[in-house]
Amino acid sequence: MTALHIVSDAEGEVPRPNIRKIGMLEVFDALHRGWIDFREKPSHYVFLCLLYPVAGLVLMAWSAGANLLPLMFPLASGFALVGPIAALGLYEISRKRELGLDPSWREALEVRKSPALFSIAAVAAVMFAIFVGWLVIAQLIYEAYFGVDYNLTTSEFFQNVLGTSSGWAMMFWGDLIGLVFAIVVLAISVVTFPLLLERDVGAVSAIWTSIRATAANPLPVFLWGLIVAVLLFIGSIPIFAGLAVVLPVLGHATWHLYRKLVEPPALDNRVNP
Template sequence: MTAFHVMAGSSAELVHPGIRKIAVSDVFDALRLGWEDFRAKPSHYVFLCMIYPIAGVVLAAWSSGANMLPILYPLASGFALLGPVAAIGLYEISRRRELGMNTNWRHAFDVRRSPAFASIIGLAVMLLAMFVAWLLVAQSLYAQLFGDVPPASMSAFFNQVVGTEQGWNLILVGNAIGLVFAIIVLSSVVVAFPLLLDRDVGAVAAIDTSIRATLANPVPVAVWGLIVAGGLVLGSIPVFVGLAVIMPILGHATWHLYRKLVIPPMGK
C-alpha cells in the first residue's frame, strides 16, 4: 500500500491538477514574492540555509586533490540538480506564511510530518540518481578525452582544459550534456515538491503536473530555469557564501511560481 500511495497519492487515484498559462512577468512576480518571504525573517532563513555554502566549500575542499579535479565542476554545477530537495523546508515556510501560520525556522522541518512525505522521499531519490548519473557521465567524458591519468596539478588541469582541443570539446560537450540533465530535472520537478506539500497527490502525479506545466508554459519555465542558474552562479562566486541568500529567495519564489502555475482544487 505504501508504494501505491507514493505512486497515486492518498485518493488511490492518479489525479491531474489543472494548469494555468502564465507570462514571463508572472515569473518575476514570483521572484518578488520570494524576496518578500525572505525579507520577513531573513536571519532565520540565512541560519537555515548556511548548509548551502558549507556544502559548497566541503565539495570544493574534497575535490581539491588532483584525482578529483576533473569532477570539481560537475560536482558544483550538479549541486543544482539537488536544489529542489534542499529547498523543501523553504517551500513549507512560504506555505505557512501564506496561511498566516507561525513561520519560525523550526517549522521548515515539519515536512517530515507531511502526508506526502513518502512521495517526497521518492522524488528526492530520483534527483539523487540523476545527480549520480550526471557525475558518471561527466567522468566518462573526461576519461574518453584525456584518459584515466589524473592531472598533475591544478595549473596543469587548467591548461589542459582551456589550452587544448580536447579541453574545448570537454567544455562544449560537457555543458551540452549538463543542459540536457538540467532540462529534464527542471521540467520534471518545477512544481512537484510544492505540489506534494500542498496536496498529497503522489509522486507520479507531481511529475506529470510539472511536465504539463512546462509544456504549457515553455518560455516562462525556461526563463525561470535561467534565473535559477544565474542565481546559483552568482551565489557561488564568493566561495559559495552568497548561496545563503540566493537559495532561500529562489526557494520561496518556487512556492509562488507553483501557485501561479497550478490551479487549486475546488473549494480552496
C-alpha cells in the first residue's frame, strides 16, 4: 500500500493537474509576493532559515578540514539542489496566509503530519540521489585534470583552479555539467513539493506535473531558475549570511509560482494507475 500510495493518491488514482501558461511578468509577481510573505512574517525565519547558512558553513568547513577542497564548490552549489525539500515549512506558511490565516512557526512544522509524507520522502530521496551524483561527477572531473592528490593547501588549490589552463578547462566542463543537473532538478521540482503539500497526488504525478509545467512554460521557468541562481549567489556573499533572507523569499515565491502554474484541485483530471 505504501508503494502504491507513492505512485498514486490514497484512492489509488493518479491525478493529472491541469497546467496554466504564464508570462515572464508573473514570475516577478511571484517573487514580489514571496517578499511580502517574508516581510509580514519575519519572526519565523530565525528558526527556519538560519539553518541554511549554518549548514552551508558546516559543509565548507568539513570539505576543507577533510582535505576535500576540490569538492568545496560542488558542495556549496549542489546544496541548492536539495533546497526545495527544506522549504516545505515556508510553503505551508504561504499556503495558510493565502487562506487568510495567521500561521506561527510551529504550524510550519505540521508538514510532518501531511498525508503525502511518503510521497514527499520519495521525491526527497530522488533529489538527494541527484545531489550525490553531482558530487561524484564533480570529483571525477577534478581527478581527470589534477589526479587524485587531495593533500593540497588552500593556496595550492586556488592556484591550480584559477592559475592554470587545466583549471579553467575543469571549470568550463564542471559548470556545463552542473547546468545540466540544475535544469533537471528545476524541471522535476519547480512545483513538486508545493503540489504534494497541498494535495496527496503521489510522487509520480507530482514530478510529472512539474515536468509538464516546465515544458508548457520553458522561458518563465528558465527565468525563475536564473533568478534563483543569481539570488543564491548574492546571498552566499559573505559566508552565506544573506541566505537567511534570500532563501525564505525564494521559498515563499515558489509557492506563489506554483499557484500560477497549476490549476486548483477541483479542475484536476484523474486516471487509474
